[in-house]
Amino acid sequence: TTYLPNGKEVDVDKKDIYEEEVNKNWSQIRFTFPALKPGAIIEYKYELVSRLTFELPEWYFQDEIPVKHSELWLEIPEWYDYIFLAQGNVPRPKVDYSYSDLLIGSADRINVKVVRNTYVMENAPALRPQPYITTLRDYFARIRFQLKEYRFPGYMTEHVLTTWPKLAEELWEADEFGGRMKREGSFSDVWEAAQPYLDGAQTTTEKIAAVYNFINRTFEVGDKTGIWSMTRFNQCLKEGKANRHVLNMMMVALLRKAGVEAHPVLISTRTNGLPIQTYPLIDQFDHVLCLALDDDGGAYFLEAGDPFRPIGILDENSLNRQGWVAIEGRPQWVDLPKNESSATYFMSMELTNEGGLTGTISCSFEGYEAIRYRKALLRDPDAKPLKDKVKEIFPEGEIDSIVYTDIENINKPLKAKIYCHLPEAGMAAGNFIYLSPAMLSEFNENPFKYEERLFPVDFPYPVSEKIIANIDFPEGYQVNELPESVKMSMEGDGGSFQYRLSQRGNRLQLISEMKVKKLHFLTEKYATLRNFFNLVSEKISSQVVLSKT
Incomplete structure (x- = not known):
């Protein structure tokens, strides 16, 4: 509802409320307030119902406009153990305890201890965009929640949060990630199409350049990024197009088949936010690069999508400090290149x-x-x-x-x-x-x-x-x-x-x-x-x- 200075109230029309896709996992609801003018007050309420206890919705205490009062009540049954990821000047919570009857399964109710965390922030200043930032989301006072483990009455503790080596193992076992790069049948046509570029390439450096040039000159590049390839590489060749992260994964596959040590590097782009190294959170990544190693120990970070970009120079939006190299058994964080x-x-x-x-x-x-x-x-x-x-x-x-x-x-x-x-x-x-x-x-x-x-x-x-x-x-x-x-x-x-x-x-x-x-x-x-x-x-x-x- 919009409350105008003259006391009139104008409700949001249903036609001004619409849903749009953010990525393959998320969509968001957007709406437009009518009749806005200086001095008006806007008010909105919403209810979010989700079965996703693994990652609770994050809470922002700060915005691009001043926030007079922001308050979060978080009630968690004692069965769940969450990691709290606080950023910025997040206030210390007030912690209370109570007991509630909760439904277990389809019929049973049990009295359980509930931990209530109350966060209150007053008069949070506005943060407005200025030159040379990643994204304002990196600087707002906010808090995120990641489920670490849970234990229901009568059951063993279930660990949810994995380790970095385990996460790398799971990625390579996933069809839309490791499966695309390991199964040669999924990129056999691409390999054949790359042969005119690889013919005569003897050294590792020559092979890296050949694959890089083949990818950049063969495919029309989409503007989306991600970490999953939902399409087989051979199908991408048939269509003549693919998104950047898919082409970078394709480079990993081709270089490995050509005898070059290559690995996928997961990153969070500048517009997505700074990466978190403390916990193995897969959802923080929104792009994949290719890392190739030559015989002399030199490392080349490769990113498809721009034929005017030399080998080793990344897209500006990818320059976000560090990336995670998903090597099976020994994943590691590495610094991204700093080309001048x-x-x-x-x-x-x-x-x-x-x-x-x-x-x-x-x-x-x-x-x-x-x-x-x-x-x-x-x-x-x-x-x-x-x-x-x-x-x-x-x-x-x-x-x-x-x-x-x-x-x-x-x-x-x-x-x-x-x-x-x-x-x-x-x-x-x-x-x-x-x-x-x-x-x-x-x-x-x-x-x-x-x-x-x-x-x-x-x-x-x-x-x-x-x-x-x-x-x-x-x-x-x-x-x-x-x-x-x-x-x-x-x-x-x-x-x-x-x-x-x-x-x-x-x-x-x-x-x-x-x-x-x-x-x-x-x-x-x-x-x-x-x-x-x-x-x-x-x-x-x-x-x-x-x-x-």
Whole structure:
């Protein structure tokens, strides 16, 4: 019901209540409140009935809006032993005991001790999305419940929560997981189709590359992830498509048959939330990667679905700290790769009397930055991502031409040379010209706008940016003000920044370099991190002042 400020009540219409699928195990009910306006109050109630005692519904004390009062009563018969997984500032419960008559089987009733846990949180602050997070669900105050064991009167204790080795064993015994990768009959057609790629592949590294290229070039990729393959691999080949996790499991199967040691790696993606290593909870995983080992002990994390991504570089949403390698008998947690995103610019320009710049910008991109540009360039012949970047900074800029190098070779840096005229790069005012030489930097603005942040900062990958500029200014001008050089580092080698601008004759020479190495910053370090980025953006935006002699 919506309670409007004028006292009118508007009920939710049944047609505005609908069900949608979340994944193969879950669906959710969504509804829309009518007639909402500032000052209105909404109220809703629901009853959830479930036989799933294995995992009780989780409870959130916090949301994206302030929560004045949140209270949870949890009554558990003494037969059940649950693990409580608290996250955030969850209050300590008040624990009471009572006795109730409960129905056992179809007819018998028994008086049983019931443990009642009461959780109350008052005035929980809102958590709103900010840059560089996994998902807000990782930071809300919430509590989850996992059944560990149960014991009914007259029966032995039944252990529900398994161990990591036992979970790996169960996965490999499941038809939709291990069965797909172990039974060669389920992927015999796929193996045959991969032979043109494997022909001539002698070394382990060559076989890994052959299988990776075969998968990426053969299948249309779906946008869903999961940990189960509900379709046989041969059927996927016949249909010509499969979801990413299925293709990654397919790579495990093909590599093993080709004599390469390969294992499935279960992960929780960034949008799904951080993984929990304390307890073997299968429902926390929502994706599978492939881990292949070469003869020299090198490890390659493989993820299908993007032909522009080199071997060993994962999708950004998969970069969630650690993954669980489901090796039979010896499963283990491993760190996921931390591939860098790198951009280097070399500017050779001449400054005009009007404050414009004319010349060339040579670019080199590696890692995720190269992937981003290659996707745009090769998927759409009309795409002009570099031109768009320059035009975003200099709307009046004129791009004469852009020459790309190694645009289709994903294993090399993507290089480009831009020939351009940027009439509004600087500002001429009377006898002065004002110019910011590092204008191409992605760090000219601080991404951390909020003074306060109630959760950690989580960068997906390391970042490196370097700008080298040689700018010749016109005869008859002299340097009036030159920004001071600076060199600073984040605490614990988390990153660094240097800015050095010098003059040699009528040439300005700039070196600006920014690196973010550390990926995870605790909440208490946010103020320091924000201040660091403030200093960087201020320095990058600083101007050199030229005056007529």
